[in-house]
Amino acid sequence: MPPLTAPPDGPPSVAASGDTEMGAFSRRDALKMLAAQITLALGACSKPDEEILPYVRMPERLIPGEPLRFATTLPLGGYGRGVVGISIDGRPIKVEGNPLHPASLGSTDVFAEAAIFGLYDPGRSRTVLQQGSIASWEMFLQALLPQIEHHRAHGGDGLRLLTGRVSSPTLLRQIDLVLKQYPGARWHSYEPIGDEIERAGTVLAFGRPLLPLPRLEQARAILCLDADPLGPGPGQVQYARAWIGGRKPFHGPTPSRLYVVEAAPTPTGAKADQRLMLHPGSIHNAAIAVANALGAGLPVPDLSAVASRFIDAAVQDLLTHRERALVLAGRTLPPETHALVHWINAELGAKVDFIEPIDTLPGTPEPLQVLTQDLDQGRVRTLVVIGANPAYDAPADLGLQEMLTKVPFSVHCGPYADETAGVCRWHIPESHPLESWSDLRAIDGTASFVQPLIRPLYATRTAHELLASLLGRSEARSYELVRETWAATGVADFEAWWRQALHDGVLAGSAAKAVAPAKPPLPAIVPATVPDRLTIVLRPDDCLWDGRFASNAWLQECPKPLTKQVWGNALALGPADAEKLGLVTGDVVRIEAGARRVTGPVLVEPGHAPGVASLTLGYGRRQAGRIGTSVGTNAYALRTSRTPWLVEGVQLTKNGDRQEILNTQNYVRLQGEAQDLYPVILQADLAQGGGIGQGAGAQSSLYPPWPYAGYAWGMVIDAAACIGCNACVVACQAENNVPVVGPEEIAQGRDMHWLRVDVYDHGTPERPKPGFQPVPCMHCELAPCEPVCPVAASVHDSEGLNAQVYNRCVGTRFCEANCPYKVRRFNFFAYADGQEYGNLGAESIKAQRNPDVTVRTRGVMEKCTYCVQRISRARQAAETHNRSIAEGEVVTACQAACPTRAITFGNLNDRESGARAAKSDPRHYTLLGNLGTRPRTTYLADVKNPNPAIDGDAT
Known part of the structure; x- marks a missing residue:
């Protein structure tokens, strides 16, 4: 285990994030830091000081090398998503979804999977900075004290807080205390990817800000007006799971139908049954046309004939499925359009819940524009920025970056010494969520705790501790602050409740209560004019x-x-x-x-x-x-x-x-026989008993037969459920120590991901119809890579896995040349062992690596292994109890991450295996099955449910 760089409360470190100038430091400073390094070498990879509870029962005796699981929460855009952190010997190495948390449901997104890299990121800020020079927490407190005394004497006049979205009950409580202790203070909130337009639409519709929570799983006809519920965001996993729940079973009579009207391609548009491309102004007009079809009587908008036919057919489908129809509006549409969509949903009886905003206090927060006016007029004496980077991401017309430099006393608290840290007087390095205590709410209001898996690696603080300092409690720790928040709720037997909540990773029954707003009035709205430019x-x-x-x-x-x-x-x-x-x-x-x-x-x-x-x-x-x-x-x-x-x-x-556009796949449009690479079947044909009729049929071969009498591992990937989110790709990278190669190597075609998600277009350049196909190693029973290896590094095992023996490989790359699926990767350089890209050779990166997986060096071929280390762990556990590996006991990293459960893995010799059942699905097909390689990884065809009333030109 490499030594970490600074103790939680110890001296500062020389290194800091970014390219910020740190300033010269004396020989005395250098000696202090040497002492800090020696101190940390003794305490590296320690568990937190406070008690944290494992997700599963703690063994009576901690066994070195055995993974422990702890439930915690990760933020995105201020909202929480529940995860389970996997820690080995005190080192967090992986996160997976918490099945009890409504925002993750046991799955993850790319941001959650990459959070583990963020913990060990060498670019993280490591010490307090004063105008770019190394300082300490004590120095900051000394400088803060006169400001606190001044604001107490003047009722908080001139004190401003700027945060991102805050859903943490503890942080909201602290902000409320600050505003009460300093009545003249103001709180401002700015989230670059916020929902101000959506909330303004609810104010127009219901007279107050509300958060809509659509029930996609109950809808049978969905119309997205530039909305992207399957795209990135805090609700991606929840919405994706709900959407696929409404699609399955594909064999049934009423799978949902998704209409998408959008200006630019999105993942939701890629999964649409019917898609229409329109300018945002015309999408606004399309919403008016939908409302008029429901009797709104608004001015008739100008739409093309193709758009009119599309909207007419979509409206008829919505009306056919009253009370099971849903219309969603996106960010590009103005508040008036959102209000109109609420009126449409009310007319349709759509299943949409509404809750009060969970990230506000009464009468607060104020928008960024108000802070800009105060800064411009010199009314701000002290500015505290928490979890925001307005010097980079504020709207350009506000000119905020230059104004921030004029604040007499400014503090930035964040994980990196970023653009805002560079223009503030003080920078406080913020602890990573995996090394701090806090609490967060999900988009539906469900609360959960953030508990650390490791002590802070550097001299970092939390936002709770910074705000506590403003309140005169500079010695308070996040652990006690969070407990204070929930102890005040009057829970009986608080200690037992606390332990159960930490164990589960979610507070049962804490979701926001749905409100029942009055039926929205028809808003005053006029058609838009599409600009020429x-x-x-x-x-x-x-x-x-x-x-x-x-x-x-x-x-x-x-x-x-x-x-x-x-x-x-x-x-x-x-x-x-x-x-x-x-x-x-x-x-x-x-x-x-x-x-x-x-x-x-x-x-x-x-x-x-x-x-x-x-x-x-x-x-x-x-x-x-x-x-x-x-x-x-x-x-x-x-x-x-x-x-x-x-x-x-x-x-x-x-x-x-x-400038070369770096990508990992060329755009592939399927024509003629090439469509077998990504077959698409219509739901109507499927309902009538049709299917692909393509399998890995027996073909003559020179390979000797193998009975696979024991386990026969296999995987089936449902292309209809894949939304292309790449959570599986990053999960595989985290689990299997897949290195980063950098842009120069990518330009040479040398990406290293063991799993890729191909995009195949079965439409035309004018009307694309993309689909997603994850491609790991096929684990062919008759693998072309095996006989060409001169040193038997590519071998077949008795359970059907195509194994790669790294210490035999001499890098001939014959196996790669012979693989028709191109799923093998070659280490042209020591990407993880001496020739790393950028700062990725830092010691902290080594702490992330999974000890169960070999770190490959230069000249070695590598590829997907079906997470054989997980199979081995399950086998050891089963043999200990003299039983067989049970169905579902082995879950690969990609399978665990998938939001829609598109990946099924299991023992094909087990009659109860989900993978075996999937291979009998009429949609089942084998990629390049005509080659006779007999892959263990196979697919289910994509399914489209188009509206027969819309001709091909409108899709």
């Missing part, structure tokens, strides 16, 4: 979210679901607009919108509406360490507070440069 739709990034994960190398190298781009973003344009503007993929253009301008490369991507481009947030960081700095284009530089999701009146100008 180009409009850019801004999107959350599928891998970096809002940019807070820019320093996470796993996420930088995670392919985007549809474009497969890595290490950057690009301005995506439809083929027709690109041709009209004379642009091709890789052209660098200057993007101008009024006085705002950025430069970036172009990516030609089918699926964009005419006159629409798209750009994801989260890139173009100025201070994101060696991993994230200067990667991609900063979309925030184009953003305004008036229309945060649309940039209108855009002018594109080529500057003559070219």
Whole structure:
């Protein structure tokens, strides 16, 4: 175990995140840090000081190397998602979903899977900084004391708090105490990917802000108006599970039908049964057309004939399924459209619950624009920024970065020394969620605890401890602050309740109570006019979210679901607009919108509406360490507070440069016989007993037969359920120590992921119809890779696994050349052992690695192993009790992560095996089955449920 860099309350460390100048330090400072390193070497990988409870029963005696599981919660956009952290010898190495938590349901997303890398990220901030120079917590408290005394004497006048979304009951309680102790203080909240538009729509519809919670599992006809419920976000797992629950069984008479009207491609659009491309202004008009079909009597909007036919057919389907129909509106639509959609849902009797916002106090918080006015007028003396980075992600028209430098006393608390830390007087390094105590609520209000799996690696603090210092309790720890919050609820036998809540990872019955608002009135709304000039739709990034994960190398190298781009973003344009503007993929253009301008490369991507481009947030960081700095284009530089999701009146100008778009897969359009690679079956055909009729039939072979009398492991992947989210890809990376190679190696085609999610388009360039197909190693029974290996490094075992013996491999790559599925990866360099990319050779990274999986060095071939280490653990447990491995006892990392449960793994010789049952499904097919390789990994075909009333030109 490598020594960690600083004790929880010890001296500061030299290293800090990002490229922030640390300032010169004296010989005395250096000696202090040497002492700190020696101290930490003795306490490395310790458990937290406070008691934490395992998710399963703690063994009577801790056995070295045996994993322990602890329930905790990870934040995204301020909301919590319950996870189970896996720790070995005091080191957290993996997270998986908590099946008891409604926001995870036992699954994860890419952000949860990558949180384990964030814990050990060498770019994390490690010590308190004062204007870029190393300081200490005690020095900060000494500087804070005069500010506290001044604000107490003046009733808090000039004190401002700026946070992201806060759902933590403890943090809300502390903010409330601050506002009461300092009556003149103000709390401001800003979330770059917020829901202000949605809440404004509920104010128009119901007279108060509410949070809608649609029940996708109960809907049989769903119309998404630029909404992306299957895309990234705090509710992705919950919504994806609900959506697939409404789709299955595919053989039944009434699987749900998904209509999507969108301006730019999204994962939800990729899974649509019927998809229509429209400009956001026309989507607003489509909502009016839907309302008029329900009797609204609004002014008739201008829609094309194709759009009108689409909307008419969708409305008839919605009416056919009254009380089981649902309409959703997206971020690009104005509040008036959201209010209209609430009226439509009320007319349809849609299943939508409403709850009070869980992230506010009475009368608070105030928006970022109010803080900007106060800063501009010099009314702010002390500014405390917690969990926010407005110097980077605030709308460009506010000019907030320059204003922050003028605050007399400013404090930034965050995990990285980012852009906002660079303009604040003080920076307090924030503890990672896996090393701190807190509490969070999910999007439905369910509360759960954040409990640490390890002591803080560096001299970090939590937001709770910072706010406690404002309240005069600088010695208070997060553990006692969280307990104070819940002890005040009057729970009987608090200690027993506390232990049970920590064990379960969720507080039973804590979800917000649904409210029953009055029927919304029909809003005053008029059709929109579509502008002539180009409009850019801004999107959350599928891998970096809002940019807070820019320093996470796993996420930088995670392919985007549809474009497969890595290490950057690009301005995506439809083929027709690109041709009209004379642009091709890789052209660098200057993007101008009024006085705002950025430069970036172009990516030609089918699926964009005419006159629409798209750009994801989260890139173009100025201070994101060696991993994230200067990667991609900063979309925030184009953003305004008036229309945060649309940039209108855009002018594109080529500057003559070219930039390669890095991706891990070329765009594949299927035609003719190639459609066997990704077959699609209509639900109507399936309901009538039709099927693929393709399997891995017996073929003559020179391979000797093998009986597989014991276990016969196999996997079935349901393409109809896969949403392309890549949670399985990052889960595999975390479980199997898959290294990051960096953009230069990606440019050479040398990505290392053991699992990829291919995108196949069975439509046309004008009307794409993409589908997702995860591709791990096929584990062929007649594997072409095995006979060509000169040293028998690629071998077959008695249970059907195609094993790779690393210490035999000499790197001939014959097996890779002979593999028709191209699922093998070769270490051209020692990516994890001496030739790491960027700062990934740091000692802290080694602490993350799974000790059950070999760390491969240069010149070795590697690939998916069906998580053989998990099979081995299950076998050892079964043999200890003299029994066989039970169904469901072995769950691969990719299977555990999948939000829709698209992956099934098990023993094909077990009659109760889910994998065996799936192979008898009429949708079952074998990838490249005509080659006779007899893969153990097979698939279920994608299923579409199109509306016969819509012709092909409208999809």
